[in-house]
Amino acid sequence: MTATDDSLSLLSDLVAKAKKAGADAADAVHFCSTGLSHAQRLGAPERLEREESQDVGLRVMLGKRQAIVSSTDTAPDSLDELVERALAMAKVVPEDPYCGLAEAGELATTVPDLDILDAEEPAPEVLIERARACEEAARAVTGITNSEGAEASWSRIDIALVTSNGFARGYARSGHSVGVSVIAGEGLGMESDYDFASAVYGGELDDPAAVGRRAGERAVKRLNAKKPPTRRLPIIYDPRVSNSMLRHLAGAVSGPAIARGTSFLKDRLDSQVFAEGITIVDDPHRPHGLASKPFDGEGLANRRLNLIDGGRLTTWIMDLSSARQLGLKSTGHAARGASSPPSPSTSNLYMEPGSLSPAELMADIEDGFYVTGLMGMGINGVTGDYSRGASGFRIEKGELTTPISEATVAGNLKDMFLNITPADDLVFKYSANAPTLRIDGMMLAGN
Template sequence: MTHDIAQALLDAARKAGADAADAMVIDGTAVSIDVREGRLEQAERAEGLDLGLRVLIGKRQACVSSSDAKPEALAEMAARAVAMAREAPEDPYIGLADPAQLAERRDAEGLELVDNSPEPEPEALLDDACRAEAAARAVRGITQIDQAGASYSRRTIRLAASNGFEGGYARTSRSTFCVAITGEGTAMERDWASESRIFQADLPDADSIGTEAGTRAAARFGSRKPPSGRFPVLYDERVSSSLIGHLTSAINGVSISRGSSWLLDAMGKAVLPDGFDLIEDPLRVRIPGTRPFDAEGLATGRNPLVTGGVLQRWVLDLATARKLGLDSTANASRGPSAPPSPSLSNLTLTPGTASREDLVRDMGTGLLVTSLIGSTINPTTGDYSRGASGFWVENGQIAYPVNECTIAGNLRDMLMRMTRANDARPYLSTLVPSLLVEGLTIAGA
């Protein structure tokens, strides 16, 4: 069905007067269950199509989206897109891929992105949510459960373009989560646990997820502000990927082509400590972020962004690559209602040899961050400030939980003062271990 709709969209675009076009069709099913106090609070099921059409007239483009696949609706959609494109400003860098650039592989065979076992019954999701909630509530010190739920989704994605590309694949997801609270009134603290897998058989037991949420929340009882000053900060594995995310945002082709990145002059220079590699691999098997081709039909593959600490390349789609006089790195991503833009998937920062506990011991006195709140990041200078909570460490041991503090520094300096742990979880799309950063400014008590 998605094939027929995608081709019908392209045919409609041609008839409406488009010089070129590409179409995206997403056919999805999603089911979610939320519980409270052991009873069903909310159940949702969504089934439907998301259609996206991009048309090009010369160097002008426009995107439209819809959920109506009737022939007359597709014709109207194409006519509207062409009318919009004729009024759009010219952009000399837009355009479809040359046929010689297109990926040969146009499905996800062998990548294990789909669990073909039966869709779970709502009763099974309800049971998982209730078990997670009950397990969290059973943890000593938990006063209430904020949220608990379970979900399932299956999506089929089809991309077709007038340059001859057509490909598609499906993916499934099964998830359970729980958010627990300790304390009362203004002294309440919360924490969470959530697990998601492609294959239902890989998902951890709901009881263990709830217990983890309760244990994490209970450990936060009695949180207070830490002292102010310059201290080492250890980013727990749950939040450490945010640091690498700031780096990848700064090397995104959109920021670079606009000249608005704090890493604008960093190509071929050290951006991480010696020995650090940052690799994108969109073809990892059984991983949620895996994709066999990008949103412009180019073949994805292993992409070394940083090698030995030295920046090797920008993150580019076709338009940003043309603007910079480079080749696309096959990083185009898009939804039905927007044109392609550069985006990464399946990142791995090479791990160290120390455990998180080793880094806690070695940091002496400082802050272990388990949650980040808001952010103020200057995109042109890399100045960094974020709200945080976690645990205060004294003499290499966790002393007490902390909240309501701010950590600040400059990302270019911070990234060069990192020490890696070895605790990245192998089933995640982004594999970044706990990271110890020396000499950050903490504003607390």
């Protein structure tokens, strides 16, 4: 019997107990995680940790009342107590007219193989060597004066879901990562920067030394940064920050925000919200994807969706509850924890690349700003107003020149989305990915 079989057996018994005790419906989740990480600073080990944990979550429903309880103890007596607590809570909470399990016909009947599990656990020595190589390469860059440390890690999580209306499936996923942060310069002129890499399979992880060199070179390039004058100009977003545009979109098209009427895109379904030719995809079935999953947190089948197709907004991101509020069908985007009800979330979200290289994208910019770092969350989700601290480089005659810090970039997401031009350099590095992006007509505030 596999670990997934054990989890499904445990959850099936738990759901059966809840039904026998009086629940009208129930579902349960089991998360088993294992992790190994090593951190070092200035060549000296700081930490080598192994973590193993498990969480069980039970949701019960009495009519239109639901309650969620969780535990890290899977002993039979503890699970009996879990059922008792859940039912006691469900009897006193307010009714939720939109709660409930999926209809039987909505449940996933097959689970695709997404190849998201590296079954081999790396030895501690492997992680130690990755962190060492990463930090040494970063510190070897001329101009680097200190290190904030390097870390390498590996993790595996096994996820199982059982519902009282017939769903019982599980899957496992893994992740490897390595990263470093270093400091360049001296005294008041110091600057820091970082880089990292992550992958499902250890063999697909970027060379740790290359990651370290990039971190060191980025920190050195930031030396002697200046505060810019305030003006309106074209802005280029580096891929390390361009994915923030996708996250702002995801928040604006989330089912709960639309149901509450608190999104600046609430009336824009089937309308042009991005420039023509822009396509933004959410693909939970991407092989080796960092956020891939074969079904959603409510047991529904999920699939690749173009949220933005040719610049047009095609759908909201919905779980069952928000879909019911909107009189629609779930898009299979439910995410789930052990101690909270399902809520909608994207998976592998990305913007398809354009046709111009990053150099071509900014070749005609006489005066612009290339953003490599963003700070703060100055986003008004109701109006779309946008204002964030930023750092990066001045663009002069199509070339990067002076490093810039203590700046603010501002605009409105409705206008920014319509003025985005993507480059051709899409790389899948995060759970949300975009190529280099150009947005004309934004405000840069400094002196």
